[in-house]
Amino acid sequence: MKPAPFEYRAPESLEAALDLMAEHGSEAKLLAGGQSLIPVMNFRLAQPAILVDLNRIEALDYLRPQDDGSLRIGGLTRLRQVERMADLPRHSALLAEALPWVAHPQIRNRSTVGGTLSHADPAAEVPAVCLVEGARFRLARKGGERWVPAADFFRGLFDTALEPDEILVEVELPAPRERTGTSFQEIARRHGDYAMAGVAASLRFASDGRIDEGSLVFLSVADTPLVASEASAMLAGEAPSESLFEAVARHAATAEVDPAGTIHATPDFTRHLVGVLTRRALAAAAKRANGEGETT
Numbered sequence: 001m002k003p004a005p006f007e008y009r010a011p012e013s014l015e016a017a018l019d020l021m022a023e024h025g026s027e028a029k030l031l032a033g034g035q036s037l038i039p040v041m042n043f044r045l046a047q048p049a050i051l052v053d054l055n056r057i058e059a060l061d062y063l064r065p066q067d068d069g070s071l072r073i074g075g076l077t078r079l080r081q082v083e084r085m086a087d088l089p090r091h092s093a094l095l096a097e098a099l100p101w102v103a104h105p106q107i108r109n110r111s112t113v114g115g116t117l118s119h120a121d122p123a124a125e126v127p128a129v130c131l132v133e134g135a136r137f138r139l140a141r142k143g144g145e146r147w148v149p150a151a152d153f154f155r156g157l158f159d160t161a162l163e164p165d166e167i168l169v170e171v172e173l174p175a176p177r178e179r180t181g182t183s184f185q186e187i188a189r190r191h192g193d194y195a196m197a198g199v200a201a202s203l204r205f206a207s208d209g210r211i212d213e214g215s216l217v218f219l220s221v222a223d224t225p226l227v228a229s230e231a232s233a234m235l236a237g238e239a240p241s242e243s244l245f246e247a248v249a250r251h252a253a254t255a256e257v258d259p260a261g262t263i264h265a266t267p268d269f270t271r272h273l274v275g276v277l278t279r280r281a282l283a284a285a286a287k288r289a290n291g292e293g294e295t296t
């Protein structure tokens with residue numbers, strides 16, 4: 001299929017792009033890596049009158065480590081560039097572990113951070129990571145901007161808090177916290193395929209060795225990345241143990257996720273995967289929080 005006719009604009013500054021979005025609103029679509037938008041346009045599921053190509057806006061392409069240990073990433077930064085940042089694990093071990101799961105290197109060479117977040121595919125890895133990390137997103141529009149926490153950004157299937165005239169210009173990942181371990185686990189039929197199920201997990205220990213805070217976010221089990229707040233709450237105040245992780249995994253799989261099933265996985269099989277992945281993720285995160293084994 002070929003896309004419906006459209007007007008193509010390639011502004012060279014953020015201001016010019018924001019002007020175009022203010023003028024054309026929902027008639028326009030932003031083009032970043034094109035890895036999702038172009039297929040969608042070719043199938044004519046999207047028929048924008050105007051395509052606003054962000055690729056000439058160099059000011060949106062950066063990785064900026066901050067003095068406080070947080071990391072700021074420009075909306076147009078390619079996933080491969082983030083993955084190759086030498087000290088990425090020091091800023092977000094979880095993101096470093098998750099990125100190689102996103103499609104293939106060729107696709108990550110084009111896909112952008114802003115694109116994968118704005119597209120809001122419930123099977124995408126980076127949104128789940130941003131939720132566990134407590135990231136926030138800077139959304140710009142002509143004459144203003146606002147910060148939106150990841151927790152308020154993902155609204156529904158391919159739906160976000162972005163207004164039609166807004167551009168996601170920056171992601172802020174907060175500095176890693178002490179005594180915290182993370183883990184990203186996923187099952188896909190072949191490497192590079194979208195996840196049949198996946199989980200991003202984080203455990204923070206208190207000084208007495210108990211779990212201070214746990215966070216579990218699942219992908220590919222709902223219309224959005226799913227924040228498992230009940231299972232996460234079961235971890236707080238408890239001593240880490242296999243039996244605790246087993247109980248949390250069982251609760252997540254049976255009570256918190258409600259997968260619709262796909263041609264590759266029935267709802268029951270998806271629940272099974274959620275249980276297995278949760279156990280693995282919590283065990284790995286606990287080891288890392290204790291400084292055992294590998295650090296990512």
Ligand SMILES: Cc1cc2nc3c(=O)[nH]c(=O)nc-3n(C[C@H](O)[C@H](O)[C@H](O)COP(=O)(O)OP(=O)(O)OC[C@H]3O[C@@H](n4cnc5c(N)ncnc54)[C@H](O)[C@@H]3O)c2cc1C
Nearest residue numbers: 030032033034035036037103111112114115116118124168
């Ligand atoms: C074969 C294949 C396999 C894939 N597998 C995976 C996978 O396993 N996991 C995964 O997460 N993804 C996967 N993807 C998707 C890929 O990562 C996409 O690139 C990504 O989802 C969209 O990023 P993009 O930069 O290409 O955005 P585009 O395709 O250019 O845009 C996507 C949407 O976001 C909007 N948009 C883009 N940038 C911005 C911005 N800065 N502000 C506001 N709106 C914006 C666009 O208007 C459009 O609606 C796969 C893609 C392919 C082709």
